Amino acid sequence: MLSHPRIRSALIQILLLAVLAVTAWYIYQTTRANIIQQRIATGFDFFWVEAGFSINQALIPYSEASNYFRAFLVGLLNTLLVSALGLVFATAVGFAVGIGRLSSNWVIARVCGTYVEVVRNLPLLFQIVFWYLVMIAVLPAPRESVSVFGEAFINRRGFFFPKPIFSEGAGTFLLAVLAALFVAWVAGYFARRRRVATGRSATVWPLQMLALIGIPLAAWLALGMTVSVEHPVLKGMNFTGGLQLIPEFVALLFALSTYTAAFIAEIVRAGILAVRRGQSEAALALGLSRRQSLRLVVVPQALRVIVPPLTSQYLNLIKNSSLAVAIGYPDLVSVFAGTTLTNRGQAIEIIAITMLVYLAISLIVSFAMNLYNRRIALTGQGARA
Amino acid sequence: MSGYVRTQTAAPLPPPQGSTTQQWVAGHLFGNIFNAALTILAAAAFAYILFLLSRFLVFNAVWSGTDRDACKDVLNGACWPYVQAKFGQFIYGFYPHAERWRPNLVFVVGALLLAPLLVPSAPWKRLNALLFFGVYPLLGFILLTGGNIDLQRFLLGRFVALPELPAAFGLRANFWLDYAISSALLTATIALVARILGTPFSFSFKVLPLCFLVLALLLAPLDADFGLRWVDTREWGGLLVTLVVAVTGIVAALPIGVLLALGRRSEMFLVRWLSIIFIEFWRGVPLITVLFFATYMLPLFLPGGASIERLVRALIGVALFSGAYMAEVVRGGLQAVAREQYEGAAALGFGYWKTMSLVVLPQALTHVIPGIVNNFIGLFKDTTLVQIVAILDLLGQIRASFADPNWASPTTLYTGFAFAGIIYFVFCFGMSRYSQFLERRAGSSVLRREAELR
Numbered sequence: 001m002l003s004h005p006r007i008r009s010a011l012i013q014i015l016l017l018a019v020l021a022v023t024a025w026y027i028y029q030t031t032r033a034n035i036i037q038q039r040i041a042t043g044f045d046f047f048w049v050e051a052g053f054s055i056n057q058a059l060i061p062y063s064e065a066s067n068y069f070r071a072f073l074v075g076l077l078n079t080l081l082v083s084a085l086g087l088v089f090a091t092a093v094g095f096a097v098g099i100g101r102l103s104s105n106w107v108i109a110r111v112c113g114t115y116v117e118v119v120r121n122l123p124l125l126f127q128i129v130f131w132y133l134v135m136i137a138v139l140p141a142p143r144e145s146v147s148v149f150g151e152a153f154i155n156r157r158g159f160f161f162p163k164p165i166f167s168e169g170a171g172t173f174l175l176a177v178l179a180a181l182f183v184a185w186v187a188g189y190f191a192r193r194r195r196v197a198t199g200r201s202a203t204v205w206p207l208q209m210l211a212l213i214g215i216p217l218a219a220w221l222a223l224g225m226t227v228s229v230e231h232p233v234l235k236g237m238n239f240t241g242g243l244q245l246i247p248e249f250v251a252l253l254f255a256l257s258t259y260t261a262a263f264i265a266e267i268v269r270a271g272i273l274a275v276r277r278g279q280s281e282a283a284l285a286l287g288l289s290r291r292q293s294l295r296l297v298v299v300p301q302a303l304r305v306i307v308p309p310l311t312s313q314y315l316n317l318i319k320n321s322s323l324a325v326a327i328g329y330p331d332l333v334s335v336f337a338g339t340t341l342t343n344r345g346q347a348i349e350i351i352a353i354t355m356l357v358y359l360a361i362s363l364i365v366s367f368a369m370n371l372y373n374r375r376i377a378l379t380g381q382g383a384r385a
Numbered sequence: 386m387s388g389y390v391r392t393q394t395a396a397p398l399p400p401p402q403g404s405t406t407q408q409w410v411a412g413h414l415f416g417n418i419f420n421a422a423l424t425i426l427a428a429a430a431f432a433y434i435l436f437l438l439s440r441f442l443v444f445n446a447v448w449s450g451t452d453r454d455a456c457k458d459v460l461n462g463a464c465w466p467y468v469q470a471k472f473g474q475f476i477y478g479f480y481p482h483a484e485r486w487r488p489n490l491v492f493v494v495g496a497l498l499l500a501p502l503l504v505p506s507a508p509w510k511r512l513n514a515l516l517f518f519g520v521y522p523l524l525g526f527i528l529l530t531g532g533n534i535d536l537q538r539f540l541l542g543r544f545v546a547l548p549e550l551p552a553a554f555g556l557r558a559n560f561w562l563d564y565a566i567s568s569a570l571l572t573a574t575i576a577l578v579a580r581i582l583g584t585p586f587s588f589s590f591k592v593l594p595l596c597f598l599v600l601a602l603l604l605a606p607l608d609a610d611f612g613l614r615w616v617d618t619r620e621w622g623g624l625l626v627t628l629v630v631a632v633t634g635i636v637a638a639l640p641i642g643v644l645l646a647l648g649r650r651s652e653m654f655l656v657r658w659l660s661i662i663f664i665e666f667w668r669g670v671p672l673i674t675v676l677f678f679a680t681y682m683l684p685l686f687l688p689g690g691a692s693i694e695r696l697v698r699a700l701i702g703v704a705l706f707s708g709a710y711m712a713e714v715v716r717g718g719l720q721a722v723a724r725e726q727y728e729g730a731a732a733l734g735f736g737y738w739k740t741m742s743l744v745v746l747p748q749a750l751t752h753v754i755p756g757i758v759n760n761f762i763g764l765f766k767d768t769t770l771v772q773i774v775a776i777l778d779l780l781g782q783i784r785a786s787f788a789d790p791n792w793a794s795p796t797t798l799y800t801g802f803a804f805a806g807i808i809y810f811v812f813c814f815g816m817s818r819y820s821q822f823l824e825r826r827a828g829s830s831v832l833r834r835e836a837e838l839r
Contacts, residue, residue: 009652009653012653012656013653013654013655013656016655016656016659017655020659027686030685030686030687030688031685031686033688034684034685034688035685105420105423105424107423107424107427107428107431108423108424108427110431111427111430111431114431117814118810120813120817121762121809121810121813121814121817122766122806122809122810122813123765123766123767123768123769123780123809124766124769125769125770125772125780126769126780126802126805126806126809129780129784130802130806133787133798133802134798134799137798287395315669319670319671319672320671322671322673322674323673323770325673325773326772326773333671333673333674333677337673337674337677341677341681347681347682347685348682348685351674351677351678351681351682354674354677355666355670355674355678358669358670358671358674359666359669359670362669362670363669
């Protein structure tokens with residue numbers, strides 16, 4: 001009876017479940033004993049306790065009097081900020097370098113190839129720490145700041161820019177921007193429909209540019225140009241006011257973008273090489289111009305090869321942003337799993353939350369990329385399963 | 386779609402370019418003005434960087450000295466005496482001077498075992514792999530720590546008080562008596578249960594005693610006293626730690642990865658889903674959080690767990706993390722094994738384990754060797770993260786040395802990074818070239834996408 005495959009498989013699974021349950025119970029018991037012995041608090045009440053430490057970059061109002069939950073949000077937003085900007089820069093540089101490696105210009109191809117090999121074969125943490133320490137060593141003290149036309153200032157404490165302030169009428173201005181985007185989209189939509197129906201393509205980009213620039217400009221003028229600018233001012237030891245980028249942020253963003261770009265470049269190169277030469281030759285034979293054949297034939301096919309590994313590079317970049325803790329950029333790990341854990345000692349709750357947040361971000365990004373992948377995947381006859 | 390199609394014949398293209406040097410230069414470097422400008426600009430930038438690098442590393446560098454005075458006036462040359470003075474720390478950390486022959490021996494044996502393993506045509510692959518993945522970690526552990534761990538009780542001893550017996554060569558008769566009785570009892574019980582249930586469990590009669598024997602062979606050298614001084618892992622550092630973490634990570638990741646990959650393809654619902662959850666969990670979180678987990682959370686799970694050493698905790702975290710990544714690499718290999726192979730094994734009357742271990746896994750693992758090497762490159766670079774949980778690896782030691790006022794000079798920072806950068810680059814670049822060589826040799830790039838996951 002026991003040699004029947006289904007019964008045996010059920011038995012093995014029950015046994016596995018039992019072993020897991022016993023292990024979990026054992027861990028629960030020892031953990032409880034340890035927590036009681038070491039007098040560690042439990043539960044999530046600590047979220048509402050005053051944090052008492054300062055954070056040098058916060059996207060939402062935060063002070064030492066804020067509670068730990070607010071500190072957590074500040075860290076999370078900082079992680080999201082550096083990841084989002086990193087994704088944009090890494091994609092742009094990665095595509096440029098990847099295409100550059102395939103350039104018919106030998107020198108350009110070699111320079112791009114060297115970049116990829118050097119950056120890919122050095123640890124990311126090495127690069128982050130290197131750029132950070134070099135920046136700190138090279139940049140001048142606040143009093144000797146490098147001034148860019150007296151508007152922006154660069155020193156060891158960071159990069160300071162004038163900040164635009166949309167006081168009154170900001171809502172109307174935002175509405176105008178949205179309206180401009182909508183007009184541009186509608187124009188593109190009708191042009192596409194007309195092309196599909198009649199085969200004649202209409203030139204709509206001048207209209208779109210006019211809408212995108214004209215409508216917000218008109219709104220701005222109509223509102224009486226209410227956008228004012230806040231300048232950074234040297235006060236005592238450092239600048240205050242304006243838009244401030246801390247050096248930790250700049251170093252992390254730079255290292256993350258350049259590192260991931262090297263991997264993206266290789267993916268892009270492989271994707272373009274995967275499109276057979278016959279495809280672009282056939283497009284040229286049909287009378288498409290070089291640009292058209294690239295845009296309409298090569299790139300759509302290359303994207304199918306590029307997007308899945310690109311997704312995992314995006315996820316890597318987001319996860320790698322946690323290396324911020326090594327140079328003290330206040331990201332989620334640094335603020336929450338670092339400072340908060342040291343202050344409160346509640347390792348289980350804090351590390352579990354941190355891990356779950358990263359898992360959630362990973363899931364959301366891969367879900368979005370999968371949706372995009374499905375849109376560009378082959379459809380109709382000959383589609384891959 | 387008629388808008389795209391021409392109505393007249395297009396003008397014929399010019400003939401393909403020839404292949405003389407002149408034509409190549411004209412076509413590839415100076416095709417048009419824009420291209421020519423780009424070429425000159427890129428070449429100039431490249432040459433300038435090379436000039437700066439060679440000036441810093443060689444021509445303007447300081448080569449001898451005893452402290453910062455030698456380097457304090459040089460602004461654009463490396464300060465090599467600083468590396469010379471700190472070399473011991475960069476390689477061994479604070480490993481005692483008198484005992485440094487031990488890590489050296491481990492390095493040499495490792496290189497001697499690894500070199501023939503990497504050459505595809507070298508003979509005795511199986512023996513070589515067994516030595517590298519089985520014996521070498523044991524040897525490394527004994528040499529680096531000193532071995533002679535005191536084994537107290539096995540299984541029976543936890544329930545029954547055994548008589549105190551004397552010890553010889555560090556081997557306690559107590560423990561080994563316990564071990565012999567316990568394993569015999571366990572084997573007999575399982576064999577009996579199998580007999581009663583009437584299953585053809587050849588497992589209990591043949592495999593179980595063999596497992597106990599192998600375990601004994603592993604434990605005995607660890608227990609034995611070779612007269613080596615114990616060196617605490619807190620004293621380890623530098624490149625030694627980097628290599629220990631990377632090699633342990635990859636050696637532990639292989640079995641974990643193979644089991645998880647098999648589990649993920651299992652027909653048993655529970656096994657499959659547990660494997661998927663395990664793999665996706667560790668792959669979905671950053672390594673830093675895994676190291677935090679291993680450092681701060683794991684000790685709470687174990688009775689008196691705070692006594693586990695920091696490095697060991699980090700190693701557990703690294704093993705779990707790289708095991709999950711390895712599982713995906715192995716899964717790629719399993720998918721590449723043709724269905725006929727399973728059918729052939731079934732036709733021979735092989736059961737699950739025989740099919741897997743004799744037919745499927747040997748083929749699957751051969752397919753994914755480039756993937757495993759790429760995984761190792763990723764892991765090697767990731768070892769730098771251990772400095773965040775206060776373990777000083779190569780990069781950590783170098784960072785720590787910047788604080789030494791004895792060597793504070795304008796170029797100490799750059800010299801340290803140049804030294805670390807050269808070591809990391811040589812290792813990673815060498816390995817990536819090796820994996821490319823394997824891929825070309827295998828003649829398939831199907832698995833390259835798997836490799837690029839990291």
